[in-house]
Amino acid sequence: MTGEKVRVVVGDDHPLFRDGVVRALTSSGSIDVVAEADDGVAALALIREHGPQVALLDYRMPGLDGAQVAAAVRRDLLPTRVLLISAHDESAIVYSALQEGAAGFISKESSRSELVDAVLSCAKGRDVVAPNLAAGLVGEIQRRNDSDTPTLSTREREVLVHIANGQTIPAMAKQMFLAPSTVKTHVQRLYEKLGVGDRGAAVAEAMRRGLLE
Template identity: 50%
Template sequence: MATGAKVSVVVADDHPIFLEGVLGALSRRDDLDVLAQAGDGGEALRLVRELRPAVAMLDLRLPVMTGLDVLHAIRRDDLPTRVLILSGEQASAAVYEAVQAGVDGYLTKEADRRTIGDAIVTVARGGTVLAPEAQAALTMEVRGRVQDDAPVLSPREREVLRMIADGLSGPAIAAQLQIGTATVKTHTQNVYDKLGVSERAAAVAVAMRRKLLE
């Protein structure tokens, strides 16, 4: 990025009032150029592909595609856009998953507007930004995973995990195992809790890394 050039950014958040406030703050900065806004992850990814901003600032819990899904797509497609997560999510597993996926910055929504703007510029210049809360959460998660890197799954939980990895839906798993969908949900949540994740893709990724599907 040339010295003095404005940093182009696409912003995505599904909370209109919060989004309006952030956009207003960013628009008052001479070093930022907000190209577009999105209310869901699918639209955010479309805008990133079309506009190629320097930075995409994403909420983690976006509808259609989560911020993490968008991040994975940007990395997979080798797009030049760097990613800054701005989220109310402070769970250690969420921060860990974002960092593991290659996020360039992670701020919580408690950050003030100047901090957010400065973080966008830092990320655009190749730097990395982690809010103090995110750093603490990441440290906690790493320590926990080092201490317990081999979660003990029951035989049934392993069956459910394998079927999740195969792409089966909850009802399909229930039908194949001849159990209720509520029971499948319970097993699935137990798997998520033991792996320290909150969604299917992350569960499969962690399971593959820890060789739980072999």
């Protein structure tokens, strides 16, 4: 790819801002803006048509927002990497967008050089998060991890292991020296904490959350 410009589709529903972004990218000499869109539906159509390396899209657009476009690109296995840009810096928004399939998230307050660097980095396969958003994103991930891991009692953990080993409630009751009704209560509480309704789902969810080795 030596000497080849990075091909980019730009999507933003504010013409003045979009024009400024296009000028910033093209003036770098390393980027070729192959198409522009003013809504998410048009942006997705242009991505399909041109197959750019990067789509630089506003997070909030009519039709489809940037995260929805990113999700469609990932779902359809398109080669384009979607880089979102927004005036919104809420960590939950950034986290959700990255989960949907965006390759990066930068601020509309980014400088021209930061904008160009973000697009070029994204084209190289790197995930990009603006420095002013990174700290909030780390905190959001930590909060979600904390809330995603339920606190199980000693008995509930013991029941979980027995369930994973395929034991019935009577067998568990005998090994744990408890009444079957008590074991059943522990099982029900375990299901509630894991958000499941049966044994198989409980084991699968516990493994996903790292509660079973």
